[in-house]
Amino acid sequence: MKVLVPVKRVVDFNVKVRVKSDGTGVELANVKMSMNPFDEIAVEEALRLKEAGKATEVVVVSIGPAQASETIRTGLAMGADRGILVKAEGNVEPLAVAKLLKAVADAEKPGLVILGKQAIDDDSNQTGQMLAALLGWPQATFASKLEVEGSDFKVTREVDGGLQTVKLKGPAIVTTDLRLNEPRYASLPNIMKAKKKPIDDKSAADYGVDLTPHLEVLKTAEPPGRKGGVKVKDVAELVSKLKTEAGVL
């Protein structure tokens, strides 16, 4: 079974982004970029399936500017076998990403696609579900446990009230939650080896997908600020303030 893992290049989770003063977006110049943390978890899970003899090949794919190849290299350094870069500039919405991923899946015929549950920049939480819809495959989002049963999958999902376990008929789509695994770091030898692994260069036009956005971003603004309040000296003062000043007790 081949496993396809879409990986997205995003602003590193440690960076506190700043909104551009003209309201056209957030400041991305000279900001540290990394693989979306949920996608690291997805790559890790695919590698574990391969190490357990349940997967034969792990292919990472990214849609984005030329620099997205760095994100693919990160996946290759973790241990993925090869990469596909679909070049697309500017704002590519989840629906368009899903259409491109469908085209890639049609060509690659994976038994499983593992995505992140959300990208930490746009926080859309859509791409995996959309890809499942377009392929007509079952989906299990927010996975905290994944087991392969022949060509089917048993997946435990993190839901609002606790955990839910479902069975999917393969081929299927799974999106990762934080507790699925702890991703490995790439070792130096593996980073060197990754440089020789193949990355297939494609462009959105190769797949005939229309990338015209359905959403128009009118502006991007700072959220309303919140000021720190006071420090209280002890529990007694805290209780008295909560009671008389804040009125929440």
Place this chain on the structure above:
Amino acid sequence: MTTLLIAEHDNASIKDATNKTLTAAAALGADVHVLVAGANAKGAADAAAKLAGVKKVLLADNAAYAHDLAEPLAALIVSLASGYDALVAPATSRFKNVMPRVAALLDVMQVSEIIKVVSPDTFERPIYAGNAIQTVKSKDAKKVITVRTSTFAAAGEGGSAPVEDVAAAADPGLSSFIGEEVAKSDRPELTSAKIIVSGGRAMQSRENFAKYIEPLADKLSAGVGASRAAVDAGYAPNDWQVGQTGKVVAPELYVAIGISGAIQHLAGMKDSKVIVAINKDEDAPIFQVADYGLVADLYQAVPELTDALGKLGK
């Protein structure tokens, strides 16, 4: 122009998230119909019919909708979509799962987790863990929208809409339900609790959550939350996680105990009305958003606070 609101419910009754989403749906300016999809869900449908402003309730009562499987639920919503200009649902785990599937089947770009309706096609939504607010205009003829419920007031009762049965859609039969572990608790749910007490990595164990956080929560009739670090370490169950990638809450009072205040955590609670932080590090970032900060060892301060509230008759 009509809007279809897909209800969050437990078959017997509707959840608070539905009341809040109704406020957002009504702001679109069109009539609102409510879809209740479930198994033995007449009770929930009757409750939805009483919501103020609802014109009609559609009840899809079928075993296929018993377990929130995305494929049959998406098929049902798509089968009803032609009669509506907008499909709106709360951003709960059930609809985060199903609505993008609906959107893609309709070739529509979903607008995720809106926090404000600017006009029927223009919405505000947070990006980058709430560090920026985007105003987006949807060019799709049909809108698919999920709503961040913490920012909308709950609609009340006062309606008496008719309840109409709708047929189940063909089940694609791609997935099946195996089981669930749902914690039964008498505590308020995180997303509707008026007060929340949350613990972080500093709690050190599940036992300490039970010994320090829960008694305080009981005194305040509060819901219990946790940071990701506490959930990852196994001190608290996953459904307690508050933050960018957990639950987003905005209670009257949020008490953060032994939580440093990483941006991912703040994303989930910084819209709370009053924030209290107890942390032994006076430079912890959580104090930058806290209305009342107490620099103290939680193992001393929390039992003291619990006692003090007891003396107040709590």
